[in-house]
Amino acid sequence: MKGGTDKLREWQEAAARAACQESPHERAAAWASLFEVLGPGPSERVRESWAHGLALNPSTPDDLCARLIGLSHYLLWRRLPAAVVEAAIVHPERKVRQLLAEVQPCLTPEQWTRLILGERETRHRWILTLLAADRRAELTDTAYEQLAADPSAHVRKEAARLHALPVRILAGLTADDDASVRALACSRAWPHLDTSARRGLLQDPSDKVRMEALFQHHQEHPMPRSVFETEALKDGAVDTCRLERGLAEHLAHHGEPAQRRALACNPHLDPDLVGLLAQDADVNVRSVVAKRSDLTEEQRAGIPIVFDPRGHSHSLDWVTALHEDPEAMRRLASSSHPLVRRSVARARHLPPDVVELLARDDDRVVQLFLAESCDDAPADMLLRVWQWWTGSLTTPDRPHGHPNFPRRDLLRYADEQNPRMRQLALDDPDSTAELVERFSRDSDEEVRHRAASDPRLTPESAVRLLDDPHERVRRAAARHPGLPARVLIRLLRDTDTAQLAAQHPALPIPVMEQLLQRIEPAAGAMA
Numbered sequence: 001m002k003g004g005t006d007k008l009r010e011w012q013e014a015a016a017r018a019a020c021q022e023s024p025h026e027r028a029a030a031w032a033s034l035f036e037v038l039g040p041g042p043s044e045r046v047r048e049s050w051a052h053g054l055a056l057n058p059s060t061p062d063d064l065c066a067r068l069i070g071l072s073h074y075l076l077w078r079r080l081p082a083a084v085v086e087a088a089i090v091h092p093e094r095k096v097r098q099l100l101a102e103v104q105p106c107l108t109p110e111q112w113t114r115l116i117l118g119e120r121e122t123r124h125r126w127i128l129t130l131l132a133a134d135r136r137a138e139l140t141d142t143a144y145e146q147l148a149a150d151p152s153a154h155v156r157k158e159a160a161r162l163h164a165l166p167v168r169i170l171a172g173l174t175a176d177d178d179a180s181v182r183a184l185a186c187s188r189a190w191p192h193l194d195t196s197a198r199r200g201l202l203q204d205p206s207d208k209v210r211m212e213a214l215f216q217h218h219q220e221h222p223m224p225r226s227v228f229e230t231e232a233l234k235d236g237a238v239d240t241c242r243l244e245r246g247l248a249e250h251l252a253h254h255g256e257p258a259q260r261r262a263l264a265c266n267p268h269l270d271p272d273l274v275g276l277l278a279q280d281a282d283v284n285v286r287s288v289v290a291k292r293s294d295l296t297e298e299q300r301a302g303i304p305i306v307f308d309p310r311g312h313s314h315s316l317d318w319v320t321a322l323h324e325d326p327e328a329m330r331r332l333a334s335s336s337h338p339l340v341r342r343s344v345a346r347a348r349h350l351p352p353d354v355v356e357l358l359a360r361d362d363d364r365v366v367q368l369f370l371a372e373s374c375d376d377a378p379a380d381m382l383l384r385v386w387q388w389w390t391g392s393l394t395t396p397d398r399p400h401g402h403p404n405f406p407r408r409d410l411l412r413y414a415d416e417q418n419p420r421m422r423q424l425a426l427d428d429p430d431s432t433a434e435l436v437e438r439f440s441r442d443s444d445e446e447v448r449h450r451a452a453s454d455p456r457l458t459p460e461s462a463v464r465l466l467d468d469p470h471e472r473v474r475r476a477a478a479r480h481p482g483l484p485a486r487v488l489i490r491l492l493r494d495t496d497t498a499q500l501a502a503q504h505p506a507l508p509i510p511v512m513e514q515l516l517q518r519i520e521p522a523a524g525a526m527a
Contacts, residue, residue: 056075067520085104088100207232239266240265257282290305333358423447457477
C-alpha cells in the first residue's frame with residue numbers, strides 16, 4: 001500500500017512540474033484558448049462564480065466593478081471608489097440600492113442623502129432611513145429636514161432615530177401628528193425639552209406617549225407606588241427609573257424574581273437595598289448585583305454566585321468607561337469576579353503591573369481578551385494563547401497578528417510535535433524557502449495550509465497542493481501568485497473553483513473583460 005502511495009505522490013510531483021513549464025508564448029496561447037473548449041458556454045453557476053470572484057478581486061479595475069453592480073452582491077461589501085458608489089446609487093434595481101445602504105462601509109452624508117431622497121416609493125424610503133438609523137449614518141441637513149417632514153409616519157419615526165439628527169428637528173418631532181413618532185422622539189429629545197413641552201407629553205392623549213414621558217420623568221423624579229401600580233409601567237420601570245423608597249423596599253422584599261433581578265440593575269438603588277439583594281435567595285438576583293459598578297471589590301467578593309467560565313460574556317459597560325483610568329484598572333484587575341477582570345483585559349492599553357497580573361490569570365478567557373484587545377499583551381502569554389486559539393470573527397488575526405507576538409527565535413519549533421507551534425518556524429526571518437517546501441509536505445493540514453499561504457512556496461508545490469485532501473489548503477494554493485495560466489484556466493472552468501480563480505491577483509485585465517462579457521448577456525437574458 002505504501003508503494004502505491006509513493007507512486008501517486010511521485011506522479012503528482014511530476015505533473016505539477018510539467019504544468020509549470022510554461023513559456024511566455026505558451027502562457028499567451030493558453031489565455032487565448034480560455035473559452036475554446038466550453039462548448040455552448042459556461043454554466044449559469046460558473047458565470048455566477050466568475051461574477052463573485054471578480055467582485056472580490058482587488059485588481060478588478062473600477063470600470064469593470066461598475067459593470068458588476070447587480071451581478072454580484074459581494075461587490076458592495078468592498079470599500080468602493082466614488083464612481084462605483086455613484087453607479088450603485090442610481091442603479092435601477094431596488095435590491096442593489098438597499099444592499100448598498102446595508103453594507104457599503106464608506107457612504108458619505110451626501111451619498112446617503114441622494115440614496116434615500118431618490119426613492120419615490122414610501123416603503124423603500126422608509127427601509128433606507130431605517131438602515132441609516134441602524135448604522136448611525138450621518139446625513140445632510142437637507143435630508144434631515146425632508147425626512148422629518150415626510151408624508152409617511154413610518155419614515156418620520158425612523159428619522160427620529162437618526163444618530164446626528166439636529167436637536168431642533170428632534171424636538172419638533174415630539175409634536176408630530178402621529179403618536180408613535182411622538183413617543184420615539186420623546187425618549188431621545190427629553191433632556192433638551194423645556195418644562196412646558198415635557199408637561200405636554202406627560203398629558204398626551206396617547207397612552208404610549210404618556211408612558212414614555214413618565215419613564216423619562218422618573219429618571220429624575222422618584223416614582224411613587226401609586227403611579228407604579230396604576231400605570232402600565234411595571235416591568236420596564238424597575239431597572240431604570242428612580243423609585244420612591246417605599247416602592248423600592250416593597251419590591252426588594254416582595255417582588256417576583258424577575259422584578260428583583262430588574263431592581264438589582266437599578267443604578268439609583270440605596271446601598272442597604274443593594275446589600276439586601278446581594279443575599280437574595282435567587283442566585284440570578286445575586287449574580288446581577290455582583291456586576292454592579294457601585295460595589296467595592298470586598299463587597300463583590302462576598303456575594304455568593306455561580307459563574308460558568310464557558311459561557312459567552314460581554315464587557316461590562318462601566319468597566320469599559322474606566323479603561324483610561326490606571327488606578328481603576330489596578331483595582332479591578334484583582335477583582336474576584338471573572339467578568340470584571342475580562343472587561344479590564346479589553347482595554348487598549350494597561351499599566352505594566354496590570355498586564356503582568358492578567359497575563360497569569362487563572363481564567364484563560366482573561367488571557368484571550370488581553371491577547372485580542374490590549375496592545376501591551378506580553379509575548380510569552382500570546383504564545384500560550386496561540387496554542388489553543390485560532391482567532392475570532394471580530395479579531396481573526398489575534399493572537400498571531402499582535403504586534404508583540406514573537407517573530408524571532410522561532411526556528412527552534414521547526415520539529416515541534418505540536419503543529420500549531422511547528423508552523424511558527426516560517427515566521428522567523430531566518431527561515432528558508434526550503435523549510436516552506438518541507439512544510440508543504442507536512443502530515444498536518446494546518447502546517448500545509450501555512451506553507452500554501454507563504455509567498456516563497458514554489459509554483460510547482462502550489463499546483464501540487466491544489467489536489468490536497470483539505471479544502472482550505474487547496475484554496476490557499478489557488479491564490480498563489482505564480483500559478484501558470486493553464487492551471488488558472490482549469491480552475492476557471494471548474495464549478496468548484498471558478499470563483500476562487502476569478503479572484504486571482506494575476507488574472508490579466510483582458511481576461512477579466514472576457515469573463516464579464518460572458519456574464520453580462522446571460523444576466524440580461526435572465527432578467
